[in-house]
Amino acid sequence: MxxxxxxxxxxxxxxxxxxxxxxxxxxxxxxxxxxxxxxxxxxxxxxxxxxxxxxxxxxxxxxxxxxxxxxxxxxxxxxxxxxxxxxxxxxxxxxxxxxxxxxxxxxxDESKGVNDSEEEDAEEETEGVEVEALMEEEDECSxxxxxxxxxCACHVLNLISTVDARKAESNVMYKKISRAAFAKCSALWNKSARSSTAAEVIERECKLQLIRPVETRWNSLFFAVERILRIIREMTTALKVPMFSPAELSFLSDYASTMNPVSKALNILQGEVDVCMGWLVPTITLLTVKLDRLQTSSKKEYSSGLEK
CATH class of the missing domain: 3.30.420 (Nucleotidyltransferase; domain 5)
Structure with a gap:
């Protein structure tokens, strides 16, 4: 073979x-x-x-x-x-x-985010170099x-939507509601995973099972939150667990709406058969447009709420 x-x-x-x-x-x-x-x-x-x-x-x-x-x-x-x-x-x-x-x-340059135009304008500096180090580097190359x-573009996009998204927790109010909402989600995921009885109750009452997020699987958190939102009322009643507050439900709904286009972009780019390098820029461009629309819509809703 x-x-x-x-x-x-x-x-x-x-x-x-x-x-x-x-x-x-x-x-x-x-x-x-x-x-x-x-x-x-x-x-x-x-x-x-x-x-x-x-x-x-x-x-x-x-x-x-x-x-x-x-x-x-x-x-x-x-x-x-x-x-x-x-x-x-x-x-x-x-x-x-x-x-x-x-x-x-x-x-x-990629790792340091070097800007070519700024580098050209910067003053030239003289830096000492050890000849021995250069010789060792040449030996390594050979x-x-x-x-x-x-x-990997998919991995970069996944990092943006997970690791970089956590930077939003620098806002105290966002951090408070985010942690409260995801804490209740985690409690549901753990209860379903650890108790076969709870899993059977969810499947019987909701006709669906919960999806538990996996850190190394892209989009898994989005799919897990989306599934909770679909069966939230029947599930919390059947399991007799604390209900999500309106603010927490609104947060999870906004999270799913924001991550939905990111998830679709990842699904396109990680295709194994049809996707090619020429799909990258159009997909990222369309994703940017959709996220900008979501941001504009959120600002309008927020402004309308303040006026009322």
């Missing part, structure tokens, strides 16, 4: 790979997939190259070594034009150090050869 896969990729001029690492049952693994366009049919092909055990920490050099070995094993190191990963710092550093062409500077790096 491996030889057949090697032969298939030898006829292809350009290949892209994706990779990720994770821990399960106290063991670490790295997975790599390859993607290319079939020259004759223009059909996209995707294959799994490896799912290998990693020993030790997920340091940048360990990841670089593993990825380099996998690319070399399938004789695609020279034809792999780009590798996509998440935004983990170990992956970012691996490509900054071992992608020896121009990827180091571009990746570093040790492993990684292609150019691409950060």
């Amino acid at each position: 491996k030889e057949k896969l090697k032969n298939a990729m030898q006829t292809v001029k350009y290949i892209a790979t994706t990779t990720d690492c994770w821990t399960a049952h106290r063991q670490s693994f790295i997975g790599v997939t390859a993607h290319w366009i079939e020259p004759d049919t223009l059909e996209r092909k995707s294959v799994a190259l490896a799912c290998k055990r990693l020993k030790g920490t997920h340091s940048y050099d360990v990841l670089a070594s593993a990825l380099n070995d996998i690319h070399s094993e399938y004789n695609i190191r020279e034809k792999t034009v780009r590798t996509t990963t998440d935004n983990a710092s170990n992956f970012i550093k691996a490509f900054r150090v071992y992608a020896c062409e121009d990827e180091g500077s571009s990746t570093e 040790e492993y050869q990684l292609p150019k790096h691409h950060r």
